[in-house]
Amino acid sequence: MTAASIVFDRAGLRFGGEAIYDDLSFSVGKGEFVCLLGPSGCGKSTSLRLIGDLLTAQSGSVTVDGKPPAQAWQDVAFVFQSPRLAPWRNALANVLLGAELRLGRDEARRREPRARELLAMVGLADAAHKYPSMLSGGERQRVAIARALAVDPSIVLMDEPFSALDPNTRRRLRAEIERIWQQTGRTVLFVTHDIEEAIVLADRIVLLSNKPTRVLESIAVPAPRPRRLSGNPALEALRDRLQNLFQSLENTEPEEPSS
Numbered sequence: 549m550t551a552a553s554i555v556f557d558r559a560g561l562r563f564g565g566e567a568i569y570d571d572l573s574f575s576v577g578k579g580e581f582v583c584l585l586g587p588s589g590c591g592k593s594t595s596l597r598l599i600g601d602l603l604t605a606q607s608g609s610v611t612v613d614g615k616p617p618a619q620a621w622q623d624v625a626f627v628f629q630s631p632r633l634a635p636w637r638n639a640l641a642n643v644l645l646g647a648e649l650r651l652g653r654d655e656a657r658r659r660e661p662r663a664r665e666l667l668a669m670v671g672l673a674d675a676a677h678k679y680p681s682m683l684s685g686g687e688r689q690r691v692a693i694a695r696a697l698a699v700d701p702s703i704v705l706m707d708e709p710f711s712a713l714d715p716n717t718r719r720r721l722r723a724e725i726e727r728i729w730q731q732t733g734r735t736v737l738f739v740t741h742d743i744e745e746a747i748v749l750a751d752r753i754v755l756l757s758n759k760p761t762r763v764l765e766s767i768a769v770p771a772p773r774p775r776r777l778s779g780n781p782a783l784e785a786l787r788d789r790l791q792n793l794f795q796s797l798e799n800t801e802p803e804e805p806s807s
């Protein structure tokens with residue numbers, strides 16, 4: 549068992565009167581690729597915000613490399629569903645933006661060769677000078693991935709990063725993120741609605757329940773990479789099982805709180 553990178557230990561969080569979690573526990577090992585899967589509104593994005601210190605658990609704890617998130621934010625980078633690029637900066641300047649904000653302009657300038665390397669890694673070596681309006685949706689998302697990696701995070705949090713893209717681009721970026729993960733050894737926590745995406749990418753899938761959210765199952769996916777579902781009976785069976793579980797979650801009305 550590798551050391552834990554992210555640990556939710558009996559975490560509780562309420563918004564107004566509503567308990568999102570009252571007892572959420574799971575962990576992500578160093579260098580592990582974990583997909584968080586769960587019904588809409590169960591608190592997947594919220595859990596990333598807890599890790600990134602954008603929110604604080606009200607009970608239990610969330611720790612990042614053994615520290616409270618407030619002391620670990622420098623180890624953490626985000627990739628969101630939409631790329632959130634600055635339109636007045638070209639691709640290279642966007643990749644450097646995170647480093648500039650965190651570490652200052654001088655350090656960002658020193659990181660320019662690294663930023664170019666990262667652009668090459670995501671297949672955009674020739675697009676460094678292009679502005680976001682000149683890039684496709686998939687290319688913009690790749691810039692966002694390069695930007696996340698440019699701050700040298702040990703942990704990358706991804707919140708449905710490919711869900712706005714067409715299926716082909718999605719497939720390509722999945723393969724790319726898998727390759728980058730293998731090359732860089734980062735810890736990745738990846739939120740998705742897409743069961744097949746989770747099966748293709750994850751070392752382990754953490755399946756969440758409806759609110760108040762708990763872990764229903766933690767499923768290791770030991771298949772070699774790169775993975776294809778079709779023609780792989782074990783992975784197809786896992787997909788079918790997860791689809792059934794998911795359907796039953798989405799058909800379950802949340803329980804009325806007992807008074």
Ligand SMILES: Nc1ncnc2c1ncn2[C@@H]1O[C@H](COP(=O)(O)OP(=O)(O)OP(=O)(O)O)[C@@H](O)[C@H]1O
Binds near residue numbers: 564587589591
């Ligand atoms: N700032 C907030 N104030 C009040 N309620 C909030 C706030 N942020 C999130 N919530 C509620 O917390 C719950 C979890 O939200 P969250 O965005 O984490 O869900 P999710 O699992 O990411 O859903 P989806 O799959 O639709 O993205 C939802 O019921 C949401 O309405």
Ligand SMILES: [Mg+2]
Binds near residue numbers: 592593594707
């Ligand atoms: Mg979400």
